[in-house]
Amino acid sequence: MAFSPDGETLVSGGRDEVVRLWDAKTGKEKAILRGHGKEDWVHSLAFSPDGKTLASGCNDGTVKLWDLPKRKR
Numbered sequence: 001m002a003f004s005p006d007g008e009t010l011v012s013g014g015r016d017e018v019v020r021l022w023d024a025k026t027g028k029e030k031a032i033l034r035g036h037g038k039e040d041w042v043h044s045l046a047f048s049p050d051g052k053t054l055a056s057g058c059n060d061g062t063v064k065l066w067d068l069p070k071r072k073r
Contacts, residue, residue, distance in 0.1 A: 002045045011054060013042025019056050019066070033066050 001012045003024065010022040017040050019033040036042055036058045044057030054066040 002047060004047050005049060005051045009051075011045050011047070013045055013056055015041050017042065017058075019045065019054070021068070031069055035064055035066075036060070036062070 001010060003010055008024055009030065010024045011019060012022065013019045017034075017036040019036075019042055020029055021031040021033070022028065023030050033054075033056075036056070037060055041059040042056050043059060044055075044063075046055045047053070048055075052068055054068055055063055056066065057063050
């Protein structure tokens with residue numbers, strides 16, 4: 001798990017091969033990012049300093065870079 005630089009988003013990953021973005025204040029799911037292989041664990045997550053990109057690492061040795069959805073104001 002990791003918090004975005006602005007503290008508004010929490011990201012999680014795990015055994016289900018997806019990355020989930022959560023609203024840190026309400027706990028509501030904001031987005032699901034799919035793309036890691038079937039039955040692969042997402043075990044590493046990190047935001048870029050500007051919060052626009054997310055890196056996720058998987059147990060198959062791959063790293064994915066995600067352009068994050070724009071925030072609604």
